[in-house]
Amino acid sequence: MPDPSDSHAGFGDDAALHSGAGGMRVLFIDFNAYFASVEQHDEPALRGRPVIVTPLKSEHSGAIAASYEAKALGISRGTSVLQARQICPDIAVRPARHDRYVAVHHLLMREIERHLPIARICSIDECACRLNPDEADVARARTKAEEIKRGIYANVGESLRCSIGLASSQLLAKLAGELHKPDGLTVIETHTLPDALADLPLRSIPGIGGGVEARLERAGITRFPQLWALAPKHARKIWGSVQGERFLYALHGHDVPEAAEPKKAMIGHSRVLSGEHRTPEGARIVARALLLKAASRLRHYDLYARSMSVTLKLVSGDALHHDTRFRATQNSWRFLGELDIFWKAMQPALAQRAQRMGLARPRIKLATVYLHGLGDRPPERDLFVPSAIDEKDANQARLWKAIDGINRDLGQPRVILASQRDLDLNYLGVKIAFSRVPDAAEFADIGGIEKILDGAKAHEHETRTMNPARALY
Ligand SMILES: [Mg+2]
Known part of the structure; x- marks a missing residue:
């Protein structure tokens, strides 16, 4: 495949696109209702109950996360506290604790890494792992996924449910992960496409936002099989960049290398x-x-x-x-x-x-x-x-x-300059933005400062503990 970062070169012809990229290469993990799950994890009385997490202590603020029990009642991200209470008077409302969500993120990533190398941390509750060639077989890949789920439940906590997607490209694996929530395990095999996803709304495919959807519609493409049948050159035209071709190859299960990160200025x-x-x-x-x-x-x-x-x-x-x-x-x-x-x-x-x-x-x-x-x-x-x-x-x-x-x-700054030691740097932590992919390294120094002040207790903090809450704080 030609270098996709070269905007003058195409990826290849239609034959290359349809060459049948198969085999499981990517295991994608998406934690379900993550913030709400962490609250249920830390506070067992909340398990099995409707919970929402809010950014502020205000009845008018909108939920930034809702547990599956709340979702079942029609409460979701964006529902105001007031509305949520109308729907469910005894709903548990908890203010967001971002440093805690990051701490649990670390525990989860470390647990996952015991099973598979993490290729990419996509956000605080999503990551992509690479499978070995000898795990390309669907049955083996499934076994791996089940092993990861068991590891998370046993070593981090059973409230932290995740959906896992398996496929031959990251795009398809992420899509697979989104098909069944919570606690899903879904495989997309390229040879079953486009039929297996014939009725999938285009908007639910990662990478198709409102803008692209509108452009696709203008080109007469409204259904998955039509999208599937696009020629790479046509996709490039619709997207207005080589990104369209990248998308199409990934959709066909090809392992498209990540676009080079823009050079930092x-x-x-x-x-x-x-x-x-x-x-x-x-x-x-x-x-x-x-x-x-x-x-x-x-x-x-x-x-x-x-x-x-x-x-x-x-x-x-x-x-x-x-x-x-x-x-x-x-x-x-x-x-x-x-x-x-x-x-x-x-x-x-x-x-x-x-x-x-x-x-x-x-x-x-x-x-x-x-x-x-x-x-x-x-x-x-x-x-x-x-x-x-x-x-x-x-x-x-x-x-x-x-x-x-x-x-x-x-997972936290334990070694710091003595001159900085007594500073409460909590508010220097990374602000967790929904629209931005945090860099794993940025997580490393959040919420850790208070633990530094704890000094000697440091090494009690180990990943595989039944009660990370106690070990961390
Ligand atoms: Mg999620």
Whole structure:
């Protein structure tokens, strides 16, 4: 198959499309009513009961998750608390606990990894695993799927039900996973298509959103068998990009490689400061934490940064911005050093702004830190830079990588700088967005800080425990 990332090359002709990609290659796992299930897991009294999870403690907020018992009553994501109570007066309403959902995500991923390598974490409650060629047989793949389900129920918790899809491409496996919920195990074999899915609404196929659906309709394609019969070139035209061909090949069960990730231009974080961190010293601690987090992600992508920018927005509406360039590095101490230089230099300007506002001290509302000038190579030898300096830098970067590795393995930042130790970084955690695929590495530092403060209890936390709630907190 030609390289699909080359937008000038087609994937191949129609014969290639219909060449019958068979065999089970992908096992897709989707946790059912995930947030609500975690609540039922942590609070056994909620099991078997209608439960909704809300983002806010307000009767008007809409549910962001509903247990299957609630769904059976017609309550779903988006139903307001008020409406839900009308339908079911004794419904359990719980505010979302994102850090807990991420912690359980880790337990689930670790359990799954005991059985199969995870190829891709698609979201907090979905992942795709690769089957070995010797698991390509449907019966064997099913056995694997059952083994994973048993492992999850026994070692993480029986409230955490999942639907598993098996197919020869990730698209079909994800689709299979969605066909039976909760607790499904569904196989899609390419040779049964298009008949097996003849009545499937196109909109329920992953990758077909409203826009594509409308374009398909304009092209006269409203039913699965018509979609199936599309020629690759036609699909490209409808989608308006090579993505149409990628989709069609995946639909036919071909193992289409993931599109190359867009090259990162910068890595950084931004946070609105809580009251206690609105002083220059408070903001400095947060900026350092943001920088350490960005640096860890930089190393995760194995990139080097050559510049950094820091922006502070003041409560008064003013902003201070600083850019600095340096020799390419991955070393967090270098970044922190640069930040310190900037921070000292900035103090007079900050004081001046405060004075203008008639304040005794400047109040800072928002801190943003970015690393940019990214490249995938260490700096070239420079005649004016003693090699010992580059060596020291490389060694320190290696140490930081080792720290990243430890924190990742533990699923939380256990090794941190002493200067950051007493900071409650909870609110620095990844915000869980429904529309965005979180990077597994981003999960690594969420919710972990409070456990660091617990210090010695650290190692009690093991994956395979009957009560992860107790082990984690
Ligand atoms: Mg789900």
